[in-house]
Structures are given as C-alpha cells and as structure tokens.
Amino acid sequence: MKSPRIAIDAMGGDEGVRVMIAGAALARRRHEGLSFTLFGDEGQIRAALANHPNLTAASEIVHTDGVISSSDKPSQAIRKTKSSSMGLAVQAVKEGRCGAAVSAGNTGALMAMAKLSLRTLPGIDRPALAALLPSLGDHDTVMLDLGANTECDARNLVQFAVMGAAYARIVLDLERPRVRLLNIGTEDLKGTDEIRAASAMLKSAKGLPLRFDGFIEGDKLASGETDVIVAEGFAGNIALKTAEGTARFVTDVLRRAFTSSLRSKAGFLLSRPALHLLKVHLDPNNHNGAVFLGLNGIVVKSHGGADEKGVANAVHVAARLLEDDLTDRIAEDIGHMGHFGSDSVAAQ
Structure with a gap:
C-alpha cells in the first residue's frame, strides 16, 4: 500500500x-x-x-x-x-x-x-480498547477491553477475543495467539455467567486463528503465559491501573532503597545496568498506543502524559496497523464465526 x-x-x-x-x-x-x-x-x-x-x-x-x-x-x-x-x-x-x-x-x-x-465493523457490537502490557515472556501481552465498555455480555467478550487475536497476529507476529479470559479463578465453574458462557463459546469455536486456553487470574497478567487477555472494560481498566501503580511502586521503593545510605549508593552503581533494563521494561512510553478495535478505521489513543518517545510509538502502532490491514483482518475473522457469533449466545 x-x-x-x-x-x-x-x-x-x-x-x-x-x-x-x-x-x-x-x-x-x-x-x-x-x-x-x-x-x-x-x-x-x-x-x-x-x-x-x-x-x-x-x-x-x-x-x-x-x-x-x-x-x-x-x-x-x-x-x-x-x-x-x-x-x-x-x-x-x-x-x-x-x-x-x-x-x-x-x-x-x-x-x-x-x-x-x-461505526463498528459488521458483526461487531462494540469496539474495545486494546493495549500492550510488558510481560516476563518472549514478547508483550495484548489486553482488552481497558475501559471502553464497563458492562459486557458473552458475545461481546467473544468478539473481543477475536479482535485481540487479530491485533496480536500483527503486533506480536503470531500465527495463532493464545487467548484467555480474565477471571477470579481458573476453574470452569468460577466467574460470572457471561464469562462462563464466553468460555464455552470459545471452546466450541472452529476455524478461528487463535488458541483459547481458558481463564487467567490477575496475578498472572505479566507472566507471559498467554498472548491475549480478554476482560470486560470495568475489570480490565482496574487491572491495567493496578499494574501501572505496582510498577511505579517497585521503582520508587528501589529508588529509596538505593539512596538510603552510602553502602546502598555503592550498590546502586554496581546494579545500574540491571536497573536500566528494568526501567526500560516498565517505562509506559515504550508500550504507548492503545487501539480502538472493531471500528471502520484506525484510531490510536496515546497516553495523556506520554513524552515524545511515547507519542512516536503511538504513531508507529497506527502506521503498522494500516500497513498490515488490521481492519480487514478483524472483518475476515469475525466472518469466520458465522452464526456462531450471534445464535450461540442465546443458546447458553
């Protein structure tokens, strides 16, 4: 193009x-x-x-x-x-x-x-806000919805899973991203009716370019065990803000510890390379650029407090999604769902 x-x-x-x-x-x-x-x-x-x-x-x-x-x-x-x-x-x-x-x-x-x-793409009821989170795995993790929809039904969650997987195929260069639903436990009986219904639908889906691996709990968000984490917007936004706050807490505690005494300052000098790596990994500017998935067009939200590096990353996200035809990929994947995307919800 x-x-x-x-x-x-x-x-x-x-x-x-x-x-x-x-x-x-x-x-x-x-x-x-x-x-x-x-x-x-x-x-x-x-x-x-x-x-x-x-x-x-x-x-x-x-x-x-x-x-x-x-x-x-x-x-x-x-x-x-x-x-x-x-x-x-x-x-x-x-x-x-x-x-x-x-x-x-x-x-x-x-x-x-x-x-x-x-407007939304055919087959999409609501757009979702998706972003990349740092993880301990080989790459970042896609998470959605991060606050665009505070209440979601099972069909919304399934659509989010399909859209998040399409996004991960581009930004993470994965053929079949691993997808999980954020829940209060990993057992099949845990969670709300909507989450359990969405899980059943994803387990029964055929032909989608993703691998559904069940539920994931909040303490595993950064574990690298999955590629896409799906949540309704209320829980997703709380999880994101909690993760960001924890990252700031860790860096502030380390800063105070390394300035508490002369011995600590000497330890800081020895640990500087490792601390720099930690800072780079946790810097939100390196992961800036949330995307509204499911629209007839690409709209990227940069963090309000982003610096010029963060804004540049948001622009790169927009350019890459254009070059790799994200909108067409989502439309194609949703099309593969057929009647499964609508009638199956009523059957749950």
Missing part, C-alpha cells in the same frame, strides 16, 4: 502541541515514508514545527480553535466533532483523507467520536 498519512490531534495530551509535534517528528525520522495532517491551532503548530524541518515537509496543517478538554463529557465532545482538533482528526479517517488518527486527549470523548463517525 502507499505510505500512510496519519491524522494528529495536536492539541491533545498533558503538554499539548510541543510533545505531539516532537513525537510525530521522531516517528518520521524512524519511518521516512510517513506523512501527517496536523489538526489544531495553526500558530502553535507552526512554532513547534520550526524545530522539526523534517516533519514540516511531510505535513499539512488544518487550523481549528476547538479543543476537547479532559473534563468534557462524551456528549459535549460529540457536539464539537466538526470544530475540534480531535473531531476533525477522526473525520479525516472517515473521509479517507488519512489512514489513521492519533490523539492523546480525553479517552471517553475520543471513543464516542470514533464510534459515532466510523
């Missing part, structure tokens, strides 16, 4: 234009074929571009005064679709002017705009 053009919501994120432009510039240095449409305040964007001539030549600017704030409710944001940097970035994907959109703004607003503008 031709080189991807990415729509950037330049006004999103904690630091706004400066970091979003710097991240796009870093992404283009790594991937020279990328081009961008930058949505936001033209004056601020041009000022930021002055430091990145490599990006200027590959970008066009669409000026807008409208900005979605972190406090805007989804219903308020939708009314600003045609006047805000976030809304116009999503609209550019809908109209085919850009292949994907990247925003670090309000997650709920981005979800609402993307769902309303792009």
